[in-house]
Amino acid sequence: WFHISGITPAISLSASELSLEAVKKAREKGIAISCDLNFRKKLWKYGKSAPEVMTGLVKYIDIAIGNEEDCQKSLGVKVDVDVESGKLQVNKYKELTDKILKLYPNIKKIAITLRESHSANYNGWSAVL
Template sequence: MGLVAAAETGPLEFARAFGYGIGGAESNVAIGAARLGAPVTWIGRVGSDATGDMIERRLRAEGVRTVVVRDPGFTGLMVKHRRFGSTLSVDYHRAGSAGSRLSPDDLPAGCVETAGVLHVTGITPALSRSAHDAVFHAVERARAAGVPVSVDVNYRRKLWSPDEARPVLRRLVALADAVFAGVEEARLVLGPDGAGTAAELVGPLSELGPAQAVIKDGARGCTARIDGTGYRLAALPVTAVDPVGAGDAFVAGYLAELLAGECAEQRLRTAIAAGAYAVSVPGDCEGLPRRTELAALTGAEDVVR
């Protein structure tokens, strides 16, 4: 999506300065993993407009291989502003957009079958029936080819209701090898069984199918159950400037290390560090770190000469 962000805090109608860039969970993960050295392919549909041009150029500039279908419709848009304090409001303009017309036919032969990991989110199935079918078609192809499937629940209440989302997200999680969710997202997927803390939710979430279940818990870090072993890592202390995209950075860090063959604890440590970088900079993907920056976070100085 295109991303319009108001520069000042206050009612959107009085904002006079705006930034314009790209957003979207899948794009954020693609850029984040590519910056950490993973080979990444992004598959999607964008409009035949300036925003679509910008998205394709930005992804390619980040080293992401793009399989782009150009649609005669418009590219989706996200509008972000702070009404007061640190509270962010995000509005989506996606109904009828190019991305909402994603379909199973948009996935080229062999693109899924040759992947190291297929990553999808719970956002895409909410956009339309054809987008829903495209996600599950990709997942089925991956499973048939023995390609691990990664799912970030990424529930968006402005796109669909909990009752609409729960059965779809639950089915998606059950087909996954790795699942990422926030605490409330885990409760949503688990339904009546979804009470408790992150530590109490991660086991039942894993029991739905994924051998790797990770609950992203913001400033409290993360809780995971990976191949039967439990993990709990604290967040790194940073000044949060913009929380949007932190979860995507976390997933990018985890998947990059998974593809690199790193152990579970290292995957989580990199994920935590990537999330810390992301929240420290305005924008969805601007603050995503590169390998050379990860180690510098815990010992950062005020001035680096």
């Protein structure tokens, strides 16, 4: 099993190139690949955008993990969801996963993590697969 985080290719151009090489080699060897999209805006500073890099990596993965913001900002896959409100819009997650699976038929499973903010100290966490 090979797992990669969206943080790794965000660090530098060489890290993004090695990330792509790693997922290609894992695919070539028949190793299952998972990817936590894990978008961090402040890390993408070397000249390439997250979608430029991540869309190339995701073509090789079997399992994608992320929240709706990760999907939007890493893959450019958008649905009408307010990621800032803290309120879950559960009906939109099926639309989101359908769009991703259509773009990336290689993906066998998607785990969308859900966070519902009630206050600064109280959050609800769940996921859909």
